[in-house]
Amino acid sequence: MTEKIYDLHSHSTASDGTLTPTELVQRAAQQGINVLALTDHDSIAGLAEARMTANELGIEFINGVEISTEWENRGIHIVGLGFDETSPNLTALLHKQAETRHHRALAIAEKLEKVGVENAFEGAKNLANGEVTRAHYARYLVQIGKVSNEAQAFKKYLSQGKSCYVKSAWVDIPTAIQNIHQAGGLAVLAHPLRYTMTNRWLKRLIGEFKEWGGDGIEVAGAGQTVDQRQLLARWATEYDLLGSVGSDFHYPCGWIELGRSLWLPENVTPIWQALA
Template identity: 70%
Template sequence: MSEKIYDLHCHSTASDGVLSPTEVVRRAVENGVNVLALCDHDSIVGLAEAKAEADKQGIQFINGVEISTLWTEPGSGRGIHIVGLGFNPNSPEMTALLAQQAVLRLQRAIQIGEKLEKIGIPNAYQGAKALACGEVTRAHYARFLVQIGKVSNDAQAFKRYLSAGKPAYVKADWVDIETAINVIHQAGGLAVLAHPLRYNMTNRWIKRLVADFVQWQGDAIEVAGCGQSREQRQLVAGWAVEHHLLASVGSDFHFPCAWIELGKSLTLPDNVTPIWTQLG
């Protein structure tokens, strides 16, 4: 019998993905995934739909969310993503935190639209909102800018307009990492440091981030993701072992593409402890 394929980090139209929760589950099944967690940005509205489809398809479903946080250590604050897995979605602490994050997301989305208006791109908020099934994110603005011909792809939209230092960038005042971890724990879940090598930091700073995460009682780190080299995976696995963190896996799937796909290349090294040993 072949080993199970886990994918514990993916997105749907409940945040900035392009497939509905049902479609995400079906695609995961087509790709051989046996255990799936939907982790939309600061949103759990897609969990019930995804769980219903997972039950229908006969695969295990784990409640997930990706919480946007700020790490203040580098000075001005850096956005870091903390994934919560296996929590109670009806937890009052989780409900309150996500409601707070939703307010921040709305404020940020409106401000981005106002900045685009000032540089000659009118009705951007309305255009981005038309592309979103829920909260409006920078990804929806990127798709809108592609749609109206300002850029040729999403990456260009971020590079020219939406990234830090660009004309339409708006910094968000997210919750701090320690609070996010505490809320995940209060809801009965495990807290995971998402994609640690994708924060555009030196290894020195990433190691400080991991140390802070451990100090704040974080549980796991994403060791396996799409598009990694063997050396990168071994590096993160080493941090997991050094800090006694559980090892998670996740494609961070948002839309169908060749290099990031549900269940693709998510094998863990032998020297780590998989997070599913603690998920039940």
Template identity: 60%
Template sequence: MNYDLHCHSTASDGMLTPTEVVQRAVEKGVDVLALTDHDTINGLAEAKQAAQDLPITLISGVEISIVWQDKNIHLSALNFDETNENLVNLLENQTALREQRAIQIAEKLAKAGIQNAYEGAKNLAEGEITRAHYARFLVEIGAVKSIEKAFKKYLGQGKSAYVKPMWCTMEEAIDTIHQAGGVINVAHPLRYKLTARWVRRLITAFKEAGGDGIEVSGCGQSRDQRQLLARWAEEFELYASVGSDFHYPTQWLDFGKDLILPSNCKPIWTLWES
């Protein structure tokens, strides 16, 4: 069975609709898929409808933004009851915080000489407005040549249009997902620009707060990176997840691409398939 438990659609900052996400995952040989849009489950109904007539199992997912030690961290939640009242309330609050942040980013871009950025980003967003939509807008108007340069010049931490996030806490996210009957991982642990010591602190705090797993296998990893994450999962007695973090097709990133778990890992899906 091929699993891909981390991807995004136009419900957040992905480039494909939920239907197109499911269709492409099938084309790439994925058997079990989780759509994990940022702080929203608004794409799940469409994705489920698309999956009904295709040879794929779709499970509920969402990538929850948290603030931990003044750092922006993502937790990937899986296989929960999406109608759970506590979960719905948490995501509604996250949506309000995201909208507030989007407005503040536009205000900062205006001070930097870029007008109508909110409207431009909103035109590119079918769902919630994220920094990725601002980056695409900046490319579209010729302010920068690439999405990467948009973050380096304007949107990244410490840059002129950066707005500090005010997301929920790690404990709130973990408790809410567990109340909804789901499981939760630290998403892409090596992509936060943290030292190995800080990543270990993050995983320690996550384990102590009752977290379930970490993403061990992702696209574009080196063998050493994957083995390191597998060792940490084993050391901290956490389950291991896999995910492409798909937003749009690229040469090095696509559904199910190289998502293999080392043999010493306990797959996260055994928690709901046993």
């Protein structure tokens, strides 16, 4: 029997992806994915549409969300999986996060105007289906010719320490975990090796995440080396965390694809065993 292909971290136009929830699921089907989670940033607006398409195409669909949190003055992402999307506590938390994101978007627009980019909020809003994110500003900066690609937009304007970066007061990690659990879901530390910190700090983050009740860690992701995946597998075992897999797909490109090479090392317990 062929093993199932899982992808438990993906984005649609409900946050900063470029494919609608329907288009995302259709692409997942084309890639042979059997189990998909849509994990938009602080939004569950795309779940109903994605689930309907998944049912039509015979894909098992898992409710997901990627919650922005703050830890030690750093932005950390916590993925929630398998929760009840009608949970009042989780819904209230995501509403608060949306308000925070909106205020941040307006502040970014003010900073962009100071460096000569006018009507940035309106331009980014036209590229967004929901809340405006830094990714939408990056796409707008490409559109108007300020930069040649989105990576350059972040490097020049939008990343921490750059002229148009705005820090947000996101929820803390324990609150995110608590709300995911109250909704019946599992909390996963997203893409640990993407945070710019030493292994010592990363292990502290993972240890505290576990102490606060975290359930899993993303072990398999896009663009990893074998050594990186084995390191994450070792930490998952060391901290008794379940292993998750996710491409963090946002848009079609050459280096990130839904479901591509998302295998788990044998010593890691898959998170889907706890989702079953």
